[in-house]
Amino acid sequence: MPRGADPLLPAPHARHYTRLFSPDPDAPVYDVTELEPSPYGAAGGMISTAADLDGFFTALLGGHLLPPEQQREMFTVVPTEDWLPGAAYGLGVSRLTLPSGTEVWGMGGALFGSWSYVYGTREGTHLLAVNVNADWATGPWADLVGIFTDLLEAEFGRGADAGTP
Secondary structure: OOOOOOOOOOOOOOOOEEOOOOOOOOOOOEEOOOOOOHHHHHHHOOOOOHHHHHHHHHHHHOOOOOOHHHHHHHOOOEEOOOOOOOEEEOOOOEEEEOOOOOEEEEEEEEEOOEEEEEEEOOOOOOEEEEEEOOOOOOHHHOOHHHHHHHHHHHHHOOOOOOOOO
16 A cells, blocks of 8 residues: 555556547657555555456455355446446446456456456456556557457457466
8 A cells, every 4th residue: 555645656567658638649648657646546545466456356256355245245236337338336346248248257447547457257266467558549459448358358258268367
């Protein structure tokens, strides 16, 4: 957890750049790797790596963190509106139904220049944890939700080998 207004990140960490949502291709680029996140609430409340996310969700989805009753409640989901296509939200986790019909479980978050997420099997035995520089998608990859969906579909879709970690 960050200490107060300390913007420094412990190594290892990714670098994050943003155009502050400007659609202008010539907009200035800012390095926001070391950003004091407290004005953004929980969005910057924890510092983690993709490996941290993988370990946490392996334990969470695998039933190693919560008693069975709370685990069942966590997986009780309701459909979402105006969020990710095919999404339903539970208590701290979401379920996504990919275009292939495959369901994956996890969560993600974003802050200037960074989008991290981890999704996988309901039991947490096969996960994909990703951190992308969310402000740089262009061309055929301009749709960030499209990138997200394509990666998950490639890893977990019906044509993927879902038994390979």
